[in-house]
């Protein structure tokens with residue numbers, strides 16, 4: 001069973017904005033490796049004539065007409081915001097990471 | 099090529115080929131957002147057009163707006179694309195608070211439209227620019243940065259009114275070969291999208307935006323050079339300027355033995371330069387995966403064909419027809435097709451008037467001049483095609499002179515009154531009655547013996563004083579040709 005490398009775990013954690021302790025990194029390297037190995041089992045099948053699954057429901061073309069419906073009030077919209085100001089959500093300054 | 103900024107001074111671009119690809123975002127003209135029923139109107143108090151769906155609250159579910167799907171496909175059809183029989187949505191995951199869900203619903207590997215093209219004309223040469231893909235996604239919210247720039251602002255304010263407005267992303271092939279060509283392409287694209295009726299493409303309201311990928315390579319080289327992505331250009335003119343600067347910058351770097359960093363650069367309009375974001379080099383990892391909350395889209399050939407039939411005449415075809423049907427010169431056809439409304443206005447007027455070139459002159463001249471001066475759109479003013487025709491008929495019948503007509507047009511533009519009513523009320527009818535003018539001519543001759551004397555001695559220009567007197571007497575309403583003719587009749591040939 002393949003283990004993930006320390007770097008791969010750190011990269012995935014970074015993408016998910018998770019701060020992991022060193023011992024957690026080791027645990028996840030193991031567990032994520034197991035999950036990937038499990039998913040990799042599908043490669044053992046011959047899927048040459050099988051369409052990739054885009055959705056599990058099997059439905060298509062679920063749409064609604066272009067009609068305006070009431071929105072929430074500004075008060076309702078902002079009520080869960082940890083910080084708000086002048087009708088806006090307020091967040092720490094955004095730093096582009098590239 | 100005009101070059102901006104210091105870095106590009108003295109750079110010789112002739113040995114280099116510029117390669118440009120564009121990525122354009124266009125907001126679609128639906129009443130409600132793409133996955134919820136919130137209104138899409140511009141402006142409004144912040145965070146008042148927001149609901150659990152576009153706020154990404156747990157338990158809410160998006161449902162696709164049928165009109166947004168139709169408009170996205172029509173955009174593709176207008177750009178000559180193949181429409182995918184099977185398409186789906188994907189989540190583009192990123193942590194940036196312009197969308198509250200921490201992902202954008204977009205399309206990744208199965209976009210609605212692919213393999214299109216748009217033909218443009220650059221310096222008399224026809225160029226076909228490939229369209230890689232057109233896909234449907236959701237608009238982001240608006241971030242306001244306190245402080246002077248994104249870098250030194252202590253915090254960011256967020257308004258989600260725009261979040262979830264339907265957006266098409268149009269990606270071109272790297273087929274553009276100059277910054278000017280990029281600008282011309284955008285102008286034509288804007289017309290196509292507007293004619294197709296899928297967007298109002300108001301750049302000042304951000305409903306059309308453009309990012310550019312640009313690289314340079316020595317002429318004759320077939321491999322592409324390292325590209326940079328240029329962002330933050332707020333007008334077509336800015337796109338051209340930014341790309342001119344960036345091409346020259348890249349050439350200067352390469353010619354001095356340096357190498358191009360693959361990076362995102364921001365255009366600084368005031369300084370006329372592009373600046374690197376100084377960001378950590380790290381490839382974006384959006385971890386796209388199929389959007390489980392939306393089911394795939396299957397389009398039948400019949401449905402696609404129906405939408406194709408519904409597309410109105412596009413700008414290139416319309417230009418051709420205006421020249422063919424109304425005998426207009428290419429220049430007129432070009433100007434009149436800058437927007438569908440303008441072309442419609444012209445045609446409606448031209449159908450009611452026997453001289454299409456005269457209609458075209460008035461539309462391109464006085465109408466556009468006043469619209470520009472007032473900063474207004476055609477549908478915000480009171481002039482209708484029928485009212486313009488009313489005015490032109492008065493000129494044609496000799497009721498008013500061309501000069502008076504401009505005055506009447508301005509009043510009509512402001513008040514929406516009929517030309518005839520304005521002329522009647524202000525008593526602007528041209529005096530074309532021979533007897534009346536003959537009397538005025540006699541009066542002018544009697545009152546200006548000196549002018550008459552010098553005219554008779556051969557000074558032809560002296561007649562101007564006499565014409566002037568008649569025009570003054572009639573407050574400019576005398577038919578000038580008639581005044582001239584009667585004066586000449588009364589005075590005889592000069593020198594006699």
Ligand SMILES: [Zn+2]
Nearest residue numbers: 134136149152
């Ligand atoms: Zn909503």
